[in-house]
Amino acid sequence: MAKIGDRVRFLNSVGGGIIRRIEGNIAYVDDDGFETPTLLRECVVVASPEVTEKKVALTQDDIKPTVKTPSVSSKPSPAAATSDLPIEETPEGEKLNVVLAYEPNDIKHLNTSTFDTYLVNDSNYYLYFTYLSRSDEANGWTTRYAGVVEPNIQVFLEEIAGADLPSMDRIALQMIAFKSDREFKLKSPIAIETALDTTKFFKLHCFRSNPYFDKEVIAIDIVTNDVPRQRMVLDSSQLEKGIKAKKAIDRPLKRPVKKQTQSRRGDRIEVDLHINELVDTTAGMSPADILNLQIDEFRKVMDANLKNKGQKIVFIHGKGEGVLRAALMKELNHRYKGHDVQDASFREFGFGATQVTI
Structure with missing residues (x-):
């Protein structure tokens, strides 16, 4: 097992250096003043601290070296990103292809598994980049990784757990492409x-095979053949149609409601969120449309009862794959904080209902 002070090389990528610190299963490897976070299991020991010290001592005794002040800048430099191995360029590598991927460490137990995050740089260019995230409720972004990735290689960014996902509703990448030792075409x-x-x-x-990975992953194409992933752009006519469609959904009388979703049992309100209780037919609706309709119904009931302190509301969502329940919990953890939440009576509803007390 590698330890602090060992000189190591990376198992699945080019580069290496001296381990300066270890946090959990992440080693911070120093190469010319630039620390690279890497999984401990990806570090192969080249020399122990004792061997490194002897080598330095021998060099100092036999040769009068040129004094070089080490860099203390936190900014990565092109020299820190390069290695002794020559870069093998390919004609197709002149176009940027960048993929962000999440690989489960235990795909058989996704509820408890952690996930490794990788950035794949399939091009002849080095990439300065930052990887950021934020939740829908946050006003600003959080930097999760900043550094340089070499040409034609993938770099490990971080390991995340299920508890990290609520802060990752949106992700962002900023990148600048360059070559360090030759002329190149400028990329925007x-x-x-x-x-x-x-x-x-x-x-x-949702985890699928990908040409860059041996295991199944969730992959996001960031840049494909020099074309960045684009946000959807709506013209004014499309925007007007979207507003009208949203108003139609928000207007209860306009919905094709099959029957009343709410019922009372004593002082308790019961709300059935199964889609067949909300609409007559789901023809033409995508899974996202269905989920949005269910969340809208949940919000409508919550908003109508926010002033009714002590009111008990049972939301019947079913067991299924747990997608709707996870969406409701996200709403309760962020939009409707401070209410008591618990599983509803197993005897009455099985595993498929959640009780909220205002």
Whole structure:
């Protein structure tokens, strides 16, 4: 096992250096003043601290070296990103192809598994980049990783757990492409912001094979053949249609409601969120449309009862894959904080209902 002071090389990527500190299963490897966070299991020991010290001592006794003040800048330099191995360029590598991927460490137990985050740089260019995230309720972004990735390589960014996902409703990457030792065609700086459907991390079928990975992953194409991932752009006519459609959904009389979703049992309100209780037919509706309709119904009931302190509301969501329940818990943890939340009576509803007390 590698330890602080060991000189190591990276198992699955080019580069290496001396381990300066270890936090959990992450080693921070110093290469010319630039620390690279790397999984401990990806570090291969080249020399122990004793061997390194002897080598330095021998060099100092036999040769009068040129004194070089070490850099204390936290900014990565092109020299820190390069290695002794030559970069093998390919014609297709002149176009940027960048992929962000999340790989589960235990795909058979997604509810408890952690996930490794990787950035794949399939090009002849070095990339300065930052990887950021924020929740829908946050006003600002959090930097999760900043550094340089070499050409034609993937870099490990971080390991995340299920508890980290609520803060990752949206992710962003900023990138600048360059070559350090030759002329190159200038690429425009790239800044991508996109939504991350965190419910996919708990669905087995959302992890798929990818040419860059041996295991199944959730992959997001950030840049494809020099074309960055684009946000959807709506013209004025599309925006007007969208507003009208939203108003139609928000207007109860306009919905094709099959029957009343709420019922009372004593002082308790029961709300059935099964989609067949909300609409006559789901023809033409995507899974996202269905989920949004269910969340709208949940919000309508919550908003109508926020002033009724002590009111008990049972939301019947069913067991299924747990997508709707996860969405409700997210709403209760962020939009409707401070209310008592518990599983509803198993005897009455099984595992498929959640009780909220205002």
